[in-house]
Amino acid sequence: MKVVTLITSSNRNGFSKQIVDRLTIGIQDNGGSNEVLFMNDFDIKYCTGCRACENGKGCILEDDFEEIIQKIREADYFIFTAPIFWNDLAGHSKMFLDRLNSIGYNPELTMNEKKCLLMITHYSKNINPFVIENTHRCLVSGSFKVNKILDIGNLMENRVLEDFELEDYEDIGYELEEYEVIPHKLDLESATL
Numbered sequence: 001m002k003v004v005t006l007i008t009s010s011n012r013n014g015f016s017k018q019i020v021d022r023l024t025i026g027i028q029d030n031g032g033s034n035e036v037l038f039m040n041d042f043d044i045k046y047c048t049g050c051r052a053c054e055n056g057k058g059c060i061l062e063d064d065f066e067e068i069i070q071k072i073r074e075a076d077y078f079i080f081t082a083p084i085f086w087n088d089l090a091g092h093s094k095m096f097l098d099r100l101n102s103i104g105y106n107p108e109l110t111m112n113e114k115k116c117l118l119m120i121t122h123y124s125k126n127i128n129p130f131v132i133e134n135t136h137r138c139l140v141s142g143s144f145k146v147n148k149i150l151d152i153g154n155l156m157e158n159r160v161l162e163d164f165e166l167e168d169y170e171d172i173g174y175e176l177e178e179y180e181v182i183p184h185k186l187d188l189e190s191a192t193l
């Protein structure tokens, strides 16, 4: 299985990256590969809401969004990771999700319901469940099928995670494809439009 991961945290060895490294070991043990992309290596502009994408020809902004999307399209599985800032998804992480609006208007541009893992990291023990549901909703709107959600809290201060904290993620990486698609709780129609 060919996996593409987009880490929207800018920390090169932050919690997201440490956990993704363990997922990668599991993916590789199962014969797959994982291409890890850091969003801040790319030029991603924010969605201006111009709605030109509604003509079905994709986004008119000239930046690296299509390069990332093309890599994801060519993969079998997508991992999206995002940190929590101020009790919500970080703004730059949300910027990527906003741009997904452009891929839903042309069957050739959609993800064909590609399976996806959503990982959210934060210091606090818990975050508002709406943030997870709403991020799930954004990915579903981008025609992804989310089959695993990792809501990872209690990540105080910058540190290297202990082995015992990371060991489960190798198994998750190994089993990625096997998880059932997670039903979405928000009403997409009324919540989106």
Ligand SMILES: Cc1cc2nc3c(=O)[nH]c(=O)nc-3n(C[C@H](O)[C@H](O)[C@H](O)COP(=O)(O)O)c2cc1C
Pocket: 009, 010, 011, 013, 014, 015, 016, 017, 082, 083, 084, 085, 086, 087, 088, 121, 122, 123, 124, 125, 155
């Ligand atoms: C500006 C800012 C705001 C933050 N706000 C929160 C918050 O409201 N709740 C929380 O639990 N963590 C908060 N954090 C901590 C981040 O969620 C945490 O550093 C990040 O998820 C760690 O992931 P990383 O190591 O992959 O970057 C904040 C961090 C920053 C920089």
